[in-house]
Each structure stands twice: as C-alpha cells, then as structure tokens.
Amino acid sequence: xxxxxxxxxxxxxxxxxxxxxxxxxxxxxxxxxxxxxxxxxxxxxxxxxxxxxxxxxxxxxxxxxxxxxxxxxxxxxxxxxxxxxxxxxxxxxxxxxxxxxxxxxxxxxxxxxxxxxxxxxxxxxxxxxxxxxxxxxxxxxxxxxxxxxxxxxxxxxxxxxxxxxxxxxxxxxxxxxxxxxxxxxxxxxxxxxxxxxxxxxxxxxxxxxxxxxxxxxxxxxxxxxxxxxxxxxxxxxxxxxxxxxxxxxxxxxxxxxxxxxxxxxxxxxxxxxxxxxxxxxxxxxxxxxxxxxxxxxxxx
Amino acid sequence: xxxxxxxxxxxxxxxxxxxxxxxxxxxxxxxxxxxxxxxxxxxxxxxxxxxxxxxxxxxxxxxxxxxxxxxxxxxxxxxxxxxxxxxxxxxxxxxxxxxxxxxxxxxxxxxxxxxxxxxxxxxxxxxxxxxxxxxxxxxxxxxxxxxxxxxxxxxxxxxxxxxxxxxxxxxxxxxxxxxxxxxxxxxxxxxxxxxxxxxxxxxxxxxxxxxxxxxxxxxxxxxxxxxxxxxxxxxxxxxxxxxxxxxxxxxxxxxxxxxxxxxxxxxxxxxxxxxxxxxxxxxxxxxxxxxxxxxxxxxx
Numbered sequence: 001x002x003x004x005x006x007x008x009x010x011x012x013x014x015x016x017x018x019x020x021x022x023x024x025x026x027x028x029x030x031x032x033x034x035x036x037x038x039x040x041x042x043x044x045x046x047x048x049x050x051x052x053x054x055x056x057x058x059x060x061x062x063x064x065x066x067x068x069x070x071x072x073x074x075x076x077x078x079x080x081x082x083x084x085x086x087x088x089x090x091x092x093x094x095x096x097x098x099x100x101x102x103x104x105x106x107x108x109x110x111x112x113x114x115x116x117x118x119x120x121x122x123x124x125x126x127x128x129x130x131x132x133x134x135x136x137x138x139x140x141x142x143x144x145x146x147x148x149x150x151x152x153x154x155x156x157x158x159x160x161x162x163x164x165x166x167x168x169x170x171x172x173x174x175x176x177x178x179x180x181x182x183x184x185x186x187x188x189x190x191x192x193x194x195x196x197x198x199x200x201x202x203x204x205x206x207x208x209x210x211x212x213x214x215x216x217x218x219x220x221x222x223x224x225x226x227x228x229x230x231x232x233x234x235x236x237x238x239x240x241x242x243x244x245x246x247x248x249x250x251x252x253x254x255x256x257x258x259x260x261x262x263x264x265x266x267x268x269x270x271x272x273x274x275x276x277x278x279x280x281x282x283x284x285x286x287x288x289x290x291x292x293x294x295x296x297x298x299x300x
Numbered sequence: 301x302x303x304x305x306x307x308x309x310x311x312x313x314x315x316x317x318x319x320x321x322x323x324x325x326x327x328x329x330x331x332x333x334x335x336x337x338x339x340x341x342x343x344x345x346x347x348x349x350x351x352x353x354x355x356x357x358x359x360x361x362x363x364x365x366x367x368x369x370x371x372x373x374x375x376x377x378x379x380x381x382x383x384x385x386x387x388x389x390x391x392x393x394x395x396x397x398x399x400x401x402x403x404x405x406x407x408x409x410x411x412x413x414x415x416x417x418x419x420x421x422x423x424x425x426x427x428x429x430x431x432x433x434x435x436x437x438x439x440x441x442x443x444x445x446x447x448x449x450x451x452x453x454x455x456x457x458x459x460x461x462x463x464x465x466x467x468x469x470x471x472x473x474x475x476x477x478x479x480x481x482x483x484x485x486x487x488x489x490x491x492x493x494x495x496x497x498x499x500x501x502x503x504x505x506x507x508x509x510x511x512x513x514x515x516x517x518x519x520x521x522x523x524x525x526x527x528x529x530x531x532x533x534x535x536x537x538x539x540x541x542x543x544x545x546x547x548x549x550x551x552x553x554x555x556x557x558x559x560x561x562x563x564x565x566x567x568x569x570x571x572x573x574x575x576x577x578x579x580x581x582x583x584x585x586x587x588x589x590x591x592x593x594x595x596x597x598x599x600x
Binding site: 003181183184185186187210211212213214216217219220221240242243244245246247251254257258260261262263290291292294295298299 | 484511514546558
C-alpha cells in the first residue's frame with residue numbers, strides 16, 4: 001500500500017455546496033467564507049458559477065463575488081461555466097480558471113440538460129477553444145461515476161471514456177463525482193483503476209458524497225491507488241439534492257482529519273478550517289454537517 | 301488486498317448503545333428492539349449488563365430483559381459483567397455468554413475503576429474461573445485502542461499486551477475499541493497488525509466509534525488486514541460520552557451498507573435492520589444517527 005505524501009484539497013463549498021443550499025447567501029457572506037478558507041490554507045477554492053440565475057438563483061451574485069475576491073498568490077478560484085455564454089461572463093470579470101461538467105450516465109445527462117453524453121461534451125468544443133485562446137485553465141467534472149439516481153449502476157468503462165474525452169479536450173484535471181454517494185470502497189477502486197488506464201492518475205480528483213456515510217472509506221480506498229486530489233465542502237455544505245435531509249459533499253474537516261492522521265500533507269490548518277465552517281453554519285443557522293467539526297465544538 | 305468473504309456483525313446497540321443514552325428505555329421496548337434485530341438476521345446481540353444500577357441506571361432491567369428474550373437458535377446474547385457479583389446475577393438468569401472489559405490506557409482505567417490495567421485484569425481471574433466452571437463463553441473488550449480521552453496516544457504494544465492477556469485468560473474473542481473515535485486508517489492497521497502478532501486475527505473484532513467520522517474508513521482498513529468481526533450499534537445508538545452531541549458507535553446500517561457494497565456476506569437484511577433502527581429512534585424521538593438510515597428514509 002502506497003499512500004501519497006501530499007494531497008491537494010479542492011474546496012467546493014462556496015459553489016457546489018452553497019448552490020444546493022435552499023438559503024440564499026449574500027455576496028458579502030460568500031466573500032467572508034472564501035477569505036476564511038484562504039486563511040485556512042486552501043489553495044483551490046471553487047468560488048461560484050456562471051449559470052442562469054433563473055435555474056440557480058444561489059449563484060446569481062457570482063460575478064460580484066469573483067470581482068470582490070482579494071486574490072491571494074498561489075490560490076486559484078475556479079468558476080463553473082456551463083456554456084459559451086457562461087464563459088463570456090467569466091471572461092468579463094477576468095476569471096483565470098473555469099470548470100465544466102459532464103456525466104457518466106445517459107439518463108442523468110438527458111434529465112439534466114436534455115441531450116446525450118456525447119452531445120453534452122461536443123457542445124463544450126467552443127468553450128474549450130475560447131478557454132485556450134484566453135489561457136484559462138479548465139477543470140472537468142464527471143458526475144455519477146459510482147451510480148446514477150435514475151439508472152443505478154454505471155459501467156466503469158463509461159466513466160473512463162467520459163474522463164478521457166474531457167482530458168483530451170484539454171482539461172488539466174478530471175474530478176470524478178459520486179454524485180449520489182452510493183459507492184463503496186472496492187467499487188471506488190475499480191472505477192479509479194479503469195479511469196487511470198486512460199488518464200494519468202495525477203490528473204484525477206475524487207469528488208465523493210457522504211450520503212451513505214461511505215465517503216471517507218472510499219477516499220481511503222482511492223488514496224491507496226494513488227489519487228492525490230480530493231474535492232470536499234467545508235462543513236459538508238450542500239446536502240443531497242436527491243434525498244432531502246441526507247448528507248451530500250463530504251466535509252472538508254472530516255477529510256482533513258483523516259489525512260492529518262495518516263501524516264499526509266495538505267497545507268490546511270484544522271482550527272481555521274473549523275472556524276470557516278462554523279461561520280457559514282452559523283449563518284445558515286444549523287449545525288455543521290461535519291462529524292469532526294461537531295466533535296471539536298462539543299469538546300471545546 | 302484480501303477482504304474477508306464473510307463478516308460477523310456483533311450488534312451492541314441494546315447494551316453499549318442504550319447504556320449511553322440519557323433516556324431510560326423500558327424493558328419491553330428493549331425486548332422489541334432485540335426481537336427486531338434478531339429478525340434482521342443478527343447472530344450476536346449484546347443484550348444488557350449486570351452493573352450496579354446506581355452507576356448505570358439504563359441497564360437496571362437487564363435481568364428482566366434477558367429472562368424475557370425468546371432466544372432464537374444460533375443467536376447469542378452476551379451480557380456485560382464487571383465483576384463476580386455481576387457474574388452471579390448473570391448465572392442466576394441462565395446467561396450463556398458474558399463480556400468483560402479492560403482498557404489499554406492506564407489513565408482511563410484509573411479514572412474508570414481506580415486501579416491499574418494489570419490489577420483490572422487480575423481481578424477478572426475469579427470471573428473467568430467461574431465462567432469456565434459454568435461453560436460460559438467470554439468475550440473481552442479492550443477500550444482506548446487508538447487513543448485515550450485522558451492521555452491521548454496509546455502505544456500499539458500496550459494494546460497488544462492487554463489483548464493477549466484477555467485471550468490467554470480464556471476470552472474467545474477480543475473486541476478492540478476506539479472508544480473516543482479518534483483513530484485514522486493507517487493507525488488502525490498498525491494497531492491490528494501489532495495485536496495479530498499475539499492473538500489470532502480470526503479472534504479479533506473491530507469496535508470503532510464514528511466521533512470524527514473515521515469509523516468506516518478504519519473498518520475498511522482493518523478488513524484489508526483480515527479482521528472479520530465488527531461491532532456496531534443499530535442507528536448509531538449511544539452517542540459519545542466524551543463529547544455531548546457527537547457521534548459514538550458506528551451505525552450498523554452504515555457498516556452493512558459498506559459490506560454489502562463489497563459483496564461481503566453478513567446474513568443481515570438491510571430493510572429489517574433499518575426498521576429496527578427506526579423503531580428505537582422513534583422511541584427516543586430523534587433521527588437515526590446513521591447516514592444510510594437517513595438516506596433510505598429520505599428517499600422513501
């Protein structure tokens with residue numbers, strides 16, 4: 001067993017997390033959250049998305065938020081972009097890194113954006129071309145990698161194909177999302193092994209949800225395979241859009257605790273991270289959805 | 301990596317779980333819970349303990365509960381016994397299996413029972429002798445195997461010594477408890493490896509708490525080392541006595557989900573298990589502390 005010595009944590013709370021919260025979070029609160037996450041030492045903070053405010057009102061202030069960030073050297077602030085129009089909005093405020101998304105499930109893609117997986121990726125051709133012209137870094141998401149809320153099991157080959165296409169289009173990193181949190185450790189390893197045959201391991205990120213409590217076990221499983229990039233959401237922000245009241249994104253605090261305990265370096269400070277999680281949880285008037293945060297706060 | 305094909309789940313909810321709940325649960329509710337757990341297919345159900353009701357009022361009805369169980373063939377119902385007096389109470393109601401407990405931490409032992417680890421084990425000599433005479437099976441607990449609430453880190457050698465002593469005294473199985481839930485996967489593997497040098501792997505059980513969300517990752521880690529017995533508590537009953545509001549025993553539902561996902565046989569039925577957890581959670585008027593239970597109930 002060979003675990004990585006260092007792991008890069010990609011903090012997705014301000015975007016993937018808050019996008020799935022029912023409460024509307026004002027721009028100044030998002031900015032304070034992003035600042036606290038920077039102070040905790042996170043080097044990648046997904047800060048917002050340029051999607052239609054009609055569909056995702058939680059992200060309506062993304063341009064304002066992005067422009068107001070006092071960017072820290074060495075920290076990147078990717079913004080999700082669904083199409084050319086989103087990219088134009090991103091370019092207008094000087095975004096340097098974007099994220100695009102695809103799914104490994106035909107049913108999910110059809111339900112979400114009413115096209116096939118193939119079409120959904122082809123449509124990004126223009127976005128990638130523009131991104132290249134403007135020297136933007138592009139991160140690619142693949143969702144439903146360990147199961148789909150509509151069709152259930154997903155073949156690892158399918159995940160590998162979609163990941164490969166995004167990588168060959170120019171995405172520098174492919175984030176593999178267990179969108180419904182249904183995966184278990186052996187399955188997670190099999191999926192990673194299949195993808196790593198087509199995309200270099202160091203270009204893969206694990207983006208796991210904790211809906212069935214499996215996220216850390218699955219992360220430990222794929223760390224053993226060589227994955228060294230982990231997406232997580234401070235305080236477990238986001239919940240699960242497919243089961244109200246259930247957990248969604250794995251909490252950054254819980255991931256950090258496991259990595260710290262295994263002597264894996266991240267550059268992230270636990271107490272400052274817990275403070276960031278407490279700040280946003282207080283704003284949302286609820287307990288942090290992180291067991292580490294709860295235990296540390298209870299022991300305080 | 302070699303995972304076991306079968307795992308025995310030792311359900312500790314009715315004893316270890318309910319003992320740490322503030323609500324007093326009447327004997328008839330405990331009996332109904334035990335019955336539902338049997339129906340779910342659990343083959344070992346820790347049913348109560350013969351401790352002083354002055355110290356643990358939650359277990360005061362243990363004799364009544366034990367006598368009223370309609371025992372199912374093939375199912376065992378161990379009862380915790382702290383001393384000879386407890387053993388006499390157990391024998392009086394015909395108990396066939398008992399559990400005794402020690403800790404791998406001097407400070408914990410001192411605070412808990414005001415003696416050294418060595419004395420605490422020596423004191424069980426009479427209990428073990430009597431147990432032998434009455435053909436009782438004895439299970440041994442070691443607590444604080446991955447850390448102590450009072451002294452912090454615990455040397456794996458110390459855990460191994462205590463486990464070995466209990467095994468050599470006649471315990472047929474040694475349950476290794478991460479009482480404060482502070483362990484992480486590599487540490488869990490190192491601890492198991494150290495203990496397995498002195499006690500056969502097939503005699504070891506992992507009894508992990510989820511206070512810092514690490515339990516399933518730690519369980520996956522030790523399953524990879526050959527552990528094939530797991531203690532857990534339906535619905536995560538019990539909470540953490542060291543941090544009010546934090547999680548305690550790992551939830552049986554979450555363990556079962558992970559094992560099912562890896563094709564490991566347990567003989568336990570998920571929907572009946574969730575039903576048992578729902579029953580006791582409803583009685584306690586709270587949500588199940590199991591992510592699997594919450595997700596399944598939310599998706600219902």
